[in-house]
Amino acid sequence: MNLTDPPMRGSALDLTSGRAAQAPSSTMRIFVSLLFCCSFSAATTVAAAPTSRQDAKPGAGAAEEVELEEDADYAPPEGHSHIGDSFNEGPRQAAYLMPDWDKIQFPVSTEAEQAQRFFAQGIGQLHGFWYLESERSFRQAAAIDPECAMTYWGMGMANVENEERAAAFAHEAYKRRAAASDREQRFIDSLAEYYDVDHVYADEIEVKKASEESETEDVEAEEAEAEEAETDEAEALERELFDVEQRQPADDKKRMATFIKDLEELLYEYPDDIEAKAILVNQLWMARRKGIPTPSRLANEALLEQIFAVNPMHPAHHYRIHLWDSKDASVRAVSSAARSGQAYPSIAHMWHMGGHIFARLGRHSDAAWQQEASARTDHAYMMRDMVMPDQSHNFAHNNEWLTRSLRNAGRISEAIDLAKNMIELPRHPVYNHLDKRGCSSTYGRRRLAEALELYERWEELIATSNTIYLEPIDEDDSRVERASLLAQAYLFSGDEVEARAQMAVLDELLTKAKTERMKSVDEAEEQAIEDEKKPSEVHDAMSNALTGHSRPLERLRSRVDVVRALETLILPQSEQERPETLEEGDDESAEELPDPEAIRLAALKTLEDSRFSRTHLSRLLIEAGEHERAAEMAREAIEDKPGVAILHANLAYVLWATGDEDGAHEAFETLRGFSERFELDNPPFERLAPLVKELGLPNDWRQPMARLADIGERVPLAGLGPFRWSPTEAPDWKLPDGFGNEVSLADYKGKPVLMIFFLGFGCVHCVEQLGAFAPVAQEFLDAGIPIVTIGTDSVEDLADSQERDTAKDKLPFPILADPKLEIFKQYRCHDDFESLALHGTFLLDGEGRVRWQDISYEPFMDTEFLLTESKRLLALPIQKGTGGETARASVSGASASR
Template sequence: MRDFPRWVAAAAVVAGSLCWSDAPAKADEPTKPTPSASESNPAVPAAGHSVHGEAFNDGPRRQASLTLGMGKVRFGVTTSRPEAQAFIDQGVGQLHSFFYFEAERSFRQAANLDPDCAMAYWGMAMANVNNARRAKGFLKEARKRAAKIGRREQLYIEALEAFHAEGGKEKDRRQGLVTGLETIVQDFPDDFNALAWLAMTTWQHSDKDGIGSRQAVDFLIDRVIEAEPMHPGAHHYRIHLWDSNKSTRAVRSAALYAKTAPGIAHAWHMPGHTYTNLKRFADAAYQQESSARVDHAYMARERVMPFEIHNYAHNNQWLCTSDSHIGRVHDAIAVARNLVEQPRDPEKNGPNDGGSAQRSGRIRWTELLTRYELWDDLIAADASGSLDWSNVPIERKEKAYSLGLAFAARNDSANLAKQIGALKKIAADESKAAKAAPEKSADAMKPYESALAELEGRAALAKGEIAPAFEHFARASSMRGESLARAHLSVRNYGFAETVARKAVDQNPDQLPPLAALVEVLHAVDKDKDAQDAYRRLEPLTARADHDLPVLRRLEPIVARWKSDGAWKPAEPSPSSGADESAVDRIDLATLGPLVWSPFPALPFAGVDTTGKSWSLPDLKGKTTIVVFFLGGKCAHCMQQLQLFGKEYQGLKKRNIEMLAISTDEEKGCRELKNNTDDVSFPMPILADPKLENFRRWGAFDDFEDQPLHGTFLIDADGGVRFQRISADPFLEIEFLKTEAARVIRLLDKPKPPAAG
């Protein structure tokens, strides 16, 4: 059984989560290593590729373990192995929380234990709901084994086959899945997993078509919860069902969902949607922080990169926003900065990917610094390169806009003018691009126009040009209400300042910055009774806020004067209404995992290169290192990789970047490769690992098929893994690795930020 924080383990027992065995299951008869492909036998898969077909080349290739906190479900299938059934149950629980990568791992483990289990392959297809190519490959394997299974399992396979039917219209395919699930529910009324999936697919597909009854779907979910009160899927799907609609309908499920699957980050994240919609920002922040910590513990335990989790950036940027609303700015900045600094991947989060961790981190970081008037920190973060802006127009806009606000606040008119000029050029370039691309939205220019209008208003205000300034502000549609209220206050437009400040609070209730601005404005216009009333609304938020923030420091002397004059009366606590089933049961979140991501340590290795020199992990200390695991001199793709990397070897050495290659060959084969007479240079040290000990230890190994895999790793000077790619094919993006290695070196050379909470 995988270890978990003590609270999670306890919660899993309370919630009835899986607990089957103290040791990870292993296959009785592992498959022999796969031979390399050759021209004489093209049917043999290439080295590192699966013997089972293309669909098995991707996804998890390390064995699964039965783990606490994945959600309690029972999904009986035809199998001769009880251990396989346990992994099927675990995989279905993971499916219900959209934990697709680990669900596929669980189903692969089940198939490894019982290769004839058709539903293990059905599960792999379910785990690839967003990858039709792979899902179809797994369904073919399920169909091959379907002769010996019962009618219920047959119906599951048929329903998913209908969804992935070749050439069918999307609407017909979706209807085929719904009809298939309806048949299961009708013929097997006690199959509550089918009922939960029917609710989910009905909601999803109705939402696509813009029709349907949420209440009807809610009745289906009620039926599941009546029978299985802690069913993870039922609570999960109810939150989605009422998200941004009538979130009060999901508040009970929001309070329970994490308890049903405490080991899955998404089970903590989704209740945050409900609480955000209900303006319960402290509860939302608690849920999102829990999600981040569970994810970070999982990544450290399973040695997973952040970019390998599809919704990771989304979850953490939401945490930043939730913390921003309640004034937990330092932790939010730590999370945002961490997103910027995290590992990158050339395929999964390039500069044009709006959902990447880096884009999300930059936007949230600058948003926090501007919202809380941390102008010196913003200017310093940009000057040091810490924000690491890309050249994408929307990021160039955000950089010019945020710096412009900082320089305006510092009365630096010259640098403000530079940012206005930069923003005008960006806007002009984007306007030309928009005219040349009619498919672009008519609103595409609004962010640029709004940012420019606000900066031009700031410049006019600094010159004493009050009317033109507010004409500009009127066009700044994204300008925060509290900022506009303070602008009015600065020129003694007291009536406008109060009106705008009150409107900002009404539009953003229970958020700290607009409430703080309202207190400040009301006090300035001699409405202290109203200011005190506003502060009583603000005070509960300050309990969790950072008290060194400028927006709160300005209120300290005001509140101190009220107290010294005897004019202050704190708000009376509201009477308790007893136990609240919608309340969040809080725990010490540090027990779940760390707040921010940090590189997991490289694992030990040992070997001797072709010159007889011994190498081990301590030899790499103080150097950034690229480690390549390759499948011997007979792997043509590996030779392509080594030649490509070899051309950069000397240049990397000059930058204090080491490179090692570890081969599946014997020492003799490594020497022959190194000393080849084909005028092909392999200058990097090459270590022999014929027993595959290092391959296994570093995870460059397929546990299900007992064969080595290609692996490329970037290790920083402190011994942390900053990038890894383990796959059926070798990684060839040497230019990316050079850039990433240089970035990692710069990161370690910079002063470390304060430790996050």
């Protein structure tokens, strides 16, 4: 199998043949829960069947065999890494060389050519913030050459968002530094010092030395002493190793400053190391997160220029974009925005970042192109490697930005369609659900609501609110957002009755919030008194409780105020609450009535002080006779967000409606300059019909858009991947049960099926999982979803186990045998590095496509969630990926073939 190919479904990766080389000790005593203490100390691999763990055997080409100690008292839970808990959450499947691997030159101390290649690939992925795949590449390199210290350094660098794991890997790199070059040692030492693990290793050596010197004839005493020493060591290391929670901002700032200084010292000794320069540039930018402002962006730019002088298409273009990604300086990164994606085409984020710059400059069509390239790249990767949406770094953010770019470019139907697609994507209780910020589900709802509201598609918004796309959520913040949005839609569409119904919902929620606030204050007071606090402390406790409710209540009041202001401005004056009659001559009562004009002005002020849409507000200002302020607001909106289609359309309309014909003509010509893909059958554009007629233009007044030379030569988008993620076809299988029968996936053709991969009846957690699904199997069946389970036990063991089952114990679904793990590997329920089976749960539809999956070191247990999600997914149509092939072709023409 060529390592430039992705792992093939249905073929086991032979990690014992020149590539895999790791030997986790079975004496695993993890000194910190997230730190592995066993090294890849020889080129061996665990050949462990889930039902009977075998001795590890040396891999081909191993320099020496390592004797593995047996410890009957220790056995990691099934599915958990045998190397250490740090590897449970990380990549478990083998890496493959992607077409871009040779874009980086970063030599390290290894005689294994393939290890060097995977290391280089990991560095490139690190530059693109593709942390999961970067760690996978570094781990593949470590599997090939387990004593290459820099592979562990790479794993640490790839865990910038998980500092406890990063510290564990930095520790492992430091333990192997002796065999590294001076240059490599400087990289390793800088990371070790950053995570404060260099002295930890020294402590380990001292403990080990003391242990070796303490010999005694009393075996029991020796064992007790060793156990005590081991416990003391673990406790000491746990205290001393990097602890995120105990770190203070001042510590972080100091550590980062030292890290940067260490990198500068490295470059002083090795001034031609462009990878060190790239890493330094990024750290100088990342230091802002630790409270260290970038001292000079121009100094960083000078480093970048040195990198590009050697390698004009280095992925450091990504870093230049971050460097200049600000309103006042984004123009300086246009050249990198055009090159970033092509510098490392397999990384979606590299395409995405160019969109930042073009969006800043108001070039939303160019931004949309970048974000579409990013989405297609992500879709190709996920469909090729069986990765679910939202498991890929920044996937949801990439797509939500694309929805904004599309709507800003006037391509509103595409924006709405994409937002709906985000809502349709598979949900998961960990990484994509309606209560999680920054995932596809929540982003999709927000961007869909914004698109419909901004383009005044009120009837569509109301209709959509009764579908899965904007369905009610039983959570107060969501109820507030939904009720205020619907109240606005009903007001603008003239439905007073429904508008008032939504306002009643808001009033109810406001009353509830006030009641809960007072309840919290009362409870805080009672608790403080019960704890015998001083009067001042009781007051502080009550004040803190009050403060905790201030911001949520303030946001809710703002929503209510906006809706009430709209009610005042939109509903006819006769509809407002006021006395029906006045006695003739009752001048005093008449004087007490609110001035209608003052009421309108106050309502407009409320809207202006809120985050209410400036396009809607400018038109309300026109209706209120505030022409000058309407025009001023329309211009301000464009200054703040240049190039946005509806803002420019609104300016042309406002100027036309307020009598500024010359200004309207000029604004309209600017609008036409980027109108090529506008959807004219939307209110913001339809409102321009009188102006279009006066100018003597056709109803379809759009014109081709000029292409600026600074975008360079673009690749065909279709070659990057499909426009939509769509479920992939599940690998076929046929397996025996314990009763002499064979069951195949074909037996379920035409109907959905839930597949559960479990690690044998010797796995306690697996038995718990089967026990959780057994009581709800009928509920799944009632929904048209039979359950089938595939285990690691042999047919004989399976038969023996089921023969002993009583009628009461019998599980209500088929149990199949896959002792060779062939189907486990096809479905990626397999740790390729350690030859371990993993837990897996898959929902297949009637066409045999994988609609949902969970692969983990732990079994999926949330049956209620999965039943609900299965029903939702199976009720949705498949969005076919269009415009590209699943297997992405690189810019150079090479392909990631299977």
